[in-house]
Amino acid sequence: MSSSAILPVGDGGVLGAVRAFLGSLWQKKLIDALLVPLELPSGDNVVPAIVSDPEKLKMANPLAPVMPLNSARQVSAITIASPSAERLGVVLRPCEMRALIELVKLKQASLENLLLIGIDCPGTYSISDYGRFVQKVKSPANDFLSKFQEGKEDPLLRKACQICEYPVPANTDLVIGLLGMDLNNSILLEAGTAAGERIIGELGLEKGGVRSREAAIAKMVSQRAERRERLFEQVRKDARGLEKLMAALATCINCHNCKTACPLCYCQECFFDSPVFKFEAEKYLGWAQRRGALRMPTDTLLFHLTRLNHMVISCVGCGLCTEACPNNIPVADIFRLVGDKVQKDFEYVPGRNLDDELPLTTFREEELHNIGI
Amino acid sequence: MVKLNSVLVIGAGAGGIKASLDLAEAGFKVYLCDRSPAIGGALIRMDRWFPDNHCGLCQMLPAFSTDDSSRFCLRRGLIHPDIELMPLTEVKEVAGQAGDFRIGVTSRATGVTPELCIGCGLCAGVCPVETAREFNEGLAPRKAIYPPHPGVLPYVYTIDWDSCTKCGACVAKCPTQAIRLKEGEVIRQLRVGAVILATGFEEFDPVLATQYGYQRYPNVITGIELERILSPSGLTGGELLRLSDNRAPGSIAFLQCVGSRDSRKDYCSSTCCMFALKEATLLKQANPQVDIHIFFMDIRAFGKGYYRYYEQARDELGVKFTRSRVPVIREDPPTRNLVLTTIEENGALAKRQFELVVLSVGQTPAPGFQELCQVLGVEVNKWGFCRSELFSPVATTREGIYVCGSASAPKDIADTLVEAGAAADQASGWLARRRVPPTPPEEAMESDAEEAPRLGVLLCDCGQEITSVLDLEEIAEFSRQLPDVAWVARVPYLCYTDAWQRPAKELRKHKVNRLVIGACSRYFNTRLGEIGLNSSAVQKVNLREHIAWVHGDNPKVATEKAKSLLAMAIELARAPEPEPASPVNVHPRALVIGGGLAGLTAALSLARHGIEVHLVEKSAGLGGNLKQICYTLEGDDPQALRENIIARVKTDRLIQVALETELMEVGGYAGNFEVSLKGKESLLHSLEVGAIIVASGGEEYRPTEYLYGQNKNIITQKELEGKLFSAKLDPRNISSVVMIQCVGSREKERPYCSRICCSQALKNALRLKEGNPDIEVTVLYRDMTSYGFQEEYYTRAREKGMTFVRYEPESKPEVRPEGERLVVEVAEPVLGGRLILEPDLVILSPAIIPPENTPLAWTLGVGLNEDGFFQEAEVKFRPVDFLTEGIYVCGLAHSPRGMGESITQAQAAAQKAVSLLTREQLVSGIAVSETIQRQCSQCELCITVCSYTARMKDVESGEVVVRGALCRGCGACVVACPSGAAKLRGFKDRQVFSLIDAAF
Amino acid sequence: MAEEDQFEPVIVGFFCNWCTAAAADLAGTSRMQYPPNVRPIRVMCSGSVDPVYVLRALLGGADGVIIGGCPPGDCHYVSGNYRARRRMAILKTILATLGLEEERVWVRWISAAEGAKFSRTMNELTQAIKKLGPNPMKRDWSI
Known part of the structure; x- marks a missing residue:
């Protein structure tokens, strides 16, 4: 399934080429609808939307360097009750696709009847930084990409993106490839599955590829991995140990926005919102008595540690928890640091493969001999 | 005649416990007597078992109505309201007949x-x-x-x-x-409908093997003694030490067949090879540096998974094996090491020194067994074991009295427990089946749930056992201050018969609806009725074993601990009581898959208990492999058996046979399966059954080696048997045959012993000799596996002049045609040369292999082992069950086995199914899990982690629901669920939080 | 007197009904002495110990937590202890990565026959926790 085709970039720039490609899926009747980020009229944000009229594609902007929310959750919302009856195209960034794979394993989404279109992700800004960015440029997507083409990575990009080792989507039927391409001339359309391959055929695209891509990907991944290690070092310095960790969590107001923004926190009702955490007055006063004082609301650290416990094995590092935090707690940094270790322990890469079992649903008889003697 | 409901089980070892539990679970009253003061027999002196090195004793406890029996390790005892333990008891007199025995027993004080x-x-x-x-x-x-x-x-x-x-x-x-x-003695008369003889074995007394110096030399010990040395509850706390000098031995020799396979005891004890392998394995795993040497004649690793175990010991752990008899052992006095004189296979004498020698002693009938059999009026065989027949292995010579385990022949726990199930099945045929009444949801419980908790705390002084360390008055005062505590009292001895009378009155007076007991490890559940509370309303704190007896030197902190534990228990008791889950109905109908010997036997057993049976067979006829078995080693008539059981199955009103029919789909769960069947001509039709028995059989491997199929004079044992039986082949026209064993067995792709081929070879060889005493029969073998009483025929074969030549798997015999003649060439280990034979016939003994079981296993949702046979729930303790309740396995579908063994296993599987199907309803235990739907996201993690298929997604509602009757309350689902939607009744997160809080 | 001698830690023990709780009883009937600092909680299976219980104990006031289960392969519920092992491995890794003294959490497989191992473990655990000193989390009002 290595077949790929070149999509020419014309006057509309890369965005134009992508829109044209998405439009062609309708023309060839390959999809009935498409979940894709659309530009809002205000111009300073994009949101995922289900497009059923190809006319609306002129607002489609999957290249806008901003990810207000993780679309995996939207795919989940659409497909959780029953798989899509119509053929739905879905344009996803790599971290969105990886989150989607995890959600499928958790029975929170179905890939049935979906055409998964991944798109290379050079990185995204926070919503507010994006708002400032669009003020300065004419076409945010094209402008961003041309900068990217020059090899300049904006230090304003979200930290999660700067350390992301997965700029290229996996497991999608098709990949819109940007890395290693001469974006003034062409972008790549790569098949990731047999279905994707068929579509390239049906679109009548000429097969072709580029040699520069692999090296470009490798370079980017290694740069990011290096940055990731530096960040880990920093987090270890800043947030390790009870005192420092509590300092990092000092501004937490138990709003649980991080949980709401997390594409993987799938619980209908969070454990921490359940009746288990409704205590009698005597309990609160008792705890206060024991320590002299009691932070309210209670269980700040317990919440974060438990969320780590539940989710860190599947964390794809999209970083939206940090974005959602009203008080700038680096939740994602902590998740990445811990996740890196836990995931390695179980040789588990979230979102790598639908067939990899979730580590907590299985076990090996011979393992972890250091736990329990 | 009114049938009785009770049964006597004699012997409380592995077989007796298993039979008693099976019968009690099925609703019968069991008297379980033993000569010794406690239950367990040989069983509880061992910690782990082959072939998985695990302990699985507790797996024997009932799978349904789990709350009825004690729920703790069986090593500690067995408490079941329907099992009356009678220690120090012997049977003195038996009158009456099957269905109504009057049995006099005496119990010593x-x-x-x-x-x-x-x-x-x-x-x-x-x-x-x-x-x-x-x-x-x-x-x-x-x-x-x-x-x-x-x-x-x-x-x-x-x-x-x-x-x-x-x-x-x-x-x-x-x-x-x-x-x-x-x-003193108490004499009692028991009236029982049937008796099960499960007296087990006695170890051969190695003192009788004087050449080994047992007891003269302190470093010559028996296998079971080694077991006790290695046990953490043994005398060295699990450390490997010689008793002579408390030093760890660097080298250990195991001597096999001590008291077995000799002129005095011409039988194989069947278990000692595996027992020694297990000891060697555990030793090597704990002490890799120890040199371990096993001296043996044949390694008989014929049970399921046993050969792999042998290979692992030999190839991975480095246990050394030498094929040699050891005629004599001498001690080297200064070191107290032992010098073994061995006769190697080539006849050479060698001397080797070891620091410890372990004698693998055989099994002999239990002492007094002959006398007991006389009292019972059952015959013993010439070796002094209880006589039983090949086709009715658990029947004795007296109707209504059944036998299981080593009482009838030496055997291991796995085979014993299968027989125990079969004996329970056969015995219960004489008993009035008491339908297990569904436990009515106790009214008290429901009203309790609404009532505000009012707690009583009952503290036991235990004389001075508790009070000498703990300040119980301080603890009582502390308890009084805790929320919802309405009443606190102390009693001198809570275990006394009359100890509960006064508290019961007080409890009523103070309207106490929950109770916290601070006492000892005693099991009080059986006495809760006296105070009108059920076990879910009672919490226990073990003040004695967990505090007073272990913290005697620190009374102050110990008292603090006691307070904490009471506070914790009180928190648990305060929680609202769970409402009982609703019971489910059972379809009293069974599906049997397979119309071979096992399937037919199972169907007959089920029908005997009044169960409607649907038997499906893939092929066009009944009988399976039995069709091709013409005679047996022991002289029974398999064809008569076949005709008899087929006729009985065909005429039984309760059994419906569907030929050329296959199972297509299975839905539902134990008691409530919905199965879809498809006949060759008919449409898919569905059926509601409560249980499924898998008896889908096995088949003979078709050899690709030794030119099979290319020369008409190279045939299999089965083919030879057919020809001899039909007189197509006259032994008088043959002058020599060569038999080759282990064809396709014990090979890399099939690392298991097929168990029956050695006896098959002996059977056919003896038949040939009978027809023509001059025939030269040469058997090329790897390990002759004539276990149990089959050994006698091996001896007889050698006496009749048959030649047995061993070959190594690395240098297999070579078969080639030379002109008209067949030539077999093989390396001869005794003389070291090459043996060249020119037989008229070459007879191959092919492996027993499973058919392609994957589709059936997938349909049933059960597992297969590495070799493709069905995988039972636990190799020893749940031998016919699957982890999925309500589905059972028997016969060759499980593993290679002989006819008698298939019959036994079929009866054991039927027993399990009957026990389930004669319940009108399945009732949940108290601590089963449930789903809070509001919190459930249907991620199904709970379904994935449940070992018992107790959780499922309801197709209609889409909700994750719990089949309470299958839930064992382990709590795996609770932990798997991130949102807290999966809960355990009686142990909810909220309660656990309160409980933890109370610890500080 | 050294400080660690005065400090009486509170340790919460989650002991599986089938093995470790039985071993505790056996240690009792065999009168094997061990320090009274462990508060045993009997659970049906080590696999039913939710990491949140362990955290709750650690954050709520315990100086240490021990989970006692059947030896690998011996679980009454087939695989509860294997699952517990994975969960506790993750929990300990989280704690270790965040520098939260994962060594306060012990996992031990103690069979019903191992009364001696039970009392030895309680001794070792209590000593180890005494050495670590009081759990700082239990004094912190702001966690």
Whole structure:
């Protein structure tokens, strides 16, 4: 399934080429609808939307360097009750696709009847930084990409993106490839599955590829991995140990926005919102008595540690928890640091493969001999 | 005649316990007697078993109505309302007949009144007599008054009259006047419908093998003694030490067949190879540096998974094996090491020195067994074991009396437990089936749930056992201050018969609806009725074993601990009581898959118990492999058996046979399966059944080796048997045959022993010899596996002049045609040369292989083992069950086995199914899980982690629901669920939080 | 007197009904002495110990937590202890990565026959926790 085709970039720039490609899926009747980020009229944000009229594609902007929310959750919302009856195209960034794979394993989404279109992700800004960015440029997507083409990575990009080792989507039927391409001339359309391959055929695209891509990907991944290690070092310095960790969590107001923004926190009702955490007055006063004082609301650290416990094995590092935090707690940094270790322990890469079992649903008889003697 | 509901099981070892539990679970009343003071027999002196090195004893506890029996490790005891344990009891007299036996038993007094004994041990402290301790094989001393084994429940002492001097010191010391130094007997008459003989075996006394110096040389020990040395509850606390000098031995030799396979005991004890392998494996795993050498004649690793175990010991762990008899052992006096003289296979004598020698002693009938059999009126065979027939392996010569385990022939636990199930099946045929009444949801419970909790706290002084360390008054005062506590009281001895009368009154007066007991490890559940509370309304704190007895030197902190534990228990007791889950109905109907010997036998057993049976067979006829078995080694007539059971199946009103029919789909769960069947001509039709028995059989491997199929004179054993039987082949026209064993078995792609091929070869060889004494029969083998009483035929074959030549798997025999003749060439290990034979016929003994079982296993949702046979729930303790309740396995579908063994297993599987199907309803235990739908995201993690398929997604509602009857309350789902939607009744997160909070 | 001698830690023990709780009883009937600092909680299976219980104990006031289960392969519920092992491995890794003294959490497989191992473990655990000193989390009002 290595077949790929070149999509020419014309006057509309890369965005134009992508829109044209998405439009062609309708023309060839390959999809009935498409979940894709659309530009809002205000111009300073994009949101995922289900497009059923190809006319609306002129607002489609999957290249806008901003990810207000993780679309995996939207795919989940659409497909959780029953798989899509119509053929739905879905344009996803790599971290969105990886989150989607995890959600499928958790029975929170179905890939049935979906055409998964991944798109290379050079990185995204926070919503507010994006708002400032669009003020300065004419076409945010094209402008961003041309900068990217020059090899300049904006230090304003979200930290999660700067350390992301997965700029290229996996497991999608098709990949819109940007890395290693001469974006003034062409972008790549790569098949990731047999279905994707068929579509390239049906679109009548000429097969072709580029040699520069692999090296470009490798370079980017290694740069990011290096940055990731530096960040880990920093987090270890800043947030390790009870005192420092509590300092990092000092501004937490138990709003649980991080949980709401997390594409993987799938619980209908969070454990921490359940009746288990409704205590009698005597309990609160008792705890206060024991320590002299009691932070309210209670269980700040317990919440974060438990969320780590539940989710860190599947964390794809999209970083939206940090974005959602009203008080700038680096939740994602902590998740990445811990996740890196836990995931390695179980040789588990979230979102790598639908067939990899979730580590907590299985076990090996011979393992972890250091736990329990 | 009104049928009785009760049964007597004689012998409380592995087989007796298993049969009793099976019968009690099925709703019968069991008297379980044993000559010894405690249950467990040989079983509880071992910690782990082959072939998985695990302990799985507790797997024997009932799978349904789990709350009925005690729910703790069986090593500690067995408490079931329908099993009456009768220790120190012997059967003296048997009158009546099957269905109505009147049995006189005498029970010796233990000297200690169990209701009075508090287990304080003061008596043993003053007892002047020291004697050898049975539990540790006499390796460590005990007093004449002693607890039968550590950890036994209730923890009560007993007197060994043989060593007791009746000095009276204990009587004077006993704080509860529990001791009566009067040997007495209580005679009782039992009326039972059937009897199961499960007396097990006695180890061969190695003193009789004088050449080995057992007892003369301290470093010559038996396998079971080694087991006790290696056990954490044994005398060295699990450390490998020689008894002569408390030093770890660097080299150990195992001698096989001590007291087996010789002229006096011409049978194989069937288990000693595996037992030695297990010891060697455990030793090597714990002490890799120890040099271990096993001296043997044949390695008989014929059970499921056993050959792999052997290979692992040999190839991965480096246990060394030498094929040699050891005629004599001498001690090297200064070192107390042992010098073994061995006769190697080539006849050479060698001397080798070891620091420890382990004798693998065989099994012999239990002492007094002959007399017991006389009392019971059942015959023994010439080896002194209970006589049974090949086709009715658990029947004795007296109707209504059944036998299981080593009482009828030496065997291991796995085979014993299968027989125990079969014996339970056969015995229950004589009994009035008591339908297990669905436990009515106790009214008290429902009203309790609404009532505000009012707690009572009952603290036991245990004489001074608790009060000498703990300040119970302070603890009582502390308890009074805790929320919802309405009443606190102390009693001197809570275990006394009349101890509960006063509290019961007080409890009522104070309207107490929950109780916290602070006492000891005793099992009080059976007494809760006296105070009108059920077990879910009661919490226990073990003030004695968990505090007073272990923190004697720190009373202050110990009292603090006691307070914490009481506060914790009170928090648990305060929680609202769970509402009982609703029971589900059972379809009293079974599906049997497979119309071979196992399937037919199972169907007949089911029908005998009034169960409607649907038997489906893939092929066009009944009988399976049995069709091709013409005679047996022991002289039985398989074809008569075949005709008989097919006729009985065909005429049984309750059995419907569907030929050329296959199982297509299975839905539902134990008691409530919906299965879809498809006949060759018919449409898919569905059926509601409560249980499924898998008896889909196995088949003979078609050899690709030794030119099979290319030469008409190279045939399989089965083909030879057919030809001999139909007289197509006249032995008088043959002058020589060569038989080749292990064709396709014990190979890389099939690393298991097919179990029956050696006896098949012996059977056909003897038949040939019978027809023509001059035939030269040469058997090329790897290990002759004529286990149990088959050994006799191996001996007979050699006496008749048959030649047995061993070959190594690396240098297999070569078969080639030379002109008209066949030539077989093989390396001869004894003389070291090459043997060249020119037989008329070459007979191959092919493996038993599973058919392609994957589709069936997938349909049933059950597993297969690495070899493609069905995988039972637990290799020893749940041998016919699957992890999915309601589905059972027997016959070749499980593993290669002989006819008798298939029959036994089919009966055992039927017993399980009958036990399930004769319930009208399945009732959940108290602590089963449930789903809070509001919190559930249907991620199904709980379904994935459930070992018992107790959780499923309801197709219609889409909700994740719990099949309460299948839930064992392990709590795996609770932990798997991130949102807290999966809960355990009686142990919810909220309660656990409160409980944890109370710890500080 | 050294400080660690005065400090009486509170340790919460989650002991599986089938093995470790039985071993505790056996240690009792065999009168094997061990320090009284462990508060045993009997659970049906080590696999039913939710990491949140362990955290709750650690954050709520325990100086240490021990989970006692059947030896690998011996679980009454087939695989509960294997699952517990994975969960506790993750929990300990989280704590270790965040520098939260994962060594306060012990996992031990103690069979019903191992009364001696039970009392030895309680001794070792209590000593180890005494050495670590009081759990700082239990004094912190702001966690």
